[in-house]
Amino acid sequence: MSEFQTTLEDCGLSDLGFNGRWYTWERGRFSSTNIWEKLDRGVANLEWLIGGAFDPLNFGPLPGSIGHKGKNSG
Template sequence: MGDFNEVLSYFEKKGGRLRSDRQIEEFRGTLDDCELHDLGYTERWFTWERGRFLSTNIRERLDRGVASCDWLDLFPYYQVEHLSHAFSDHCPLLLDTMGKQRVEQVKGRRRFRFEAKWCLDSSFEEVVKNKWNSLSGSVPNKLDKLGQQLYQWDKSRNKEKMTN
């Protein structure tokens, strides 16, 4: 994943000079030669923007995720999201390896959100290591179970604080 500074198609660019057919074909050919597949995206279609005025505005999808067939087999529910940009002219990319599956599984269950405050607890790193090592299964399943266990750990930690 990252900034490839190339587009795969004319519709991935709006405004500015047109990319040459040769340039687009060379990028496509490189991905084909490496047996890499574009992962697609959700949310906004462009990842890079320049120019504040409509007449000079250029938008392009320069950043992307690509993967091999083996990776796609390991993470069939992946989802790439183009996030909003604030400090850069590039959008950050978010790769969720359980994205499409999570939408189905999470119905009726709270979606995992990492709490930065957990890092302030001196036992947090050890808790994560111990819980991770006690889990079995695929990485996505272990991550899901770890998230559930971290919520339980946080709840019990908060109860202890209230009783002390």
């Protein structure tokens, strides 16, 4: 992982940040054994960031996706 971080730094790339849940992958049924990981990331160089073409990534549920039903879902 440190080699990947060094490569990002050598290329002048920075993490874009995110909105929504801090994790993008989940596995398990019980809180004691559940695993959450952040697998998706976006990076950009300073020129792209200054250009304002990128917003923080949104890791919320996809429209129409099958997911956990909320308390008020039917």
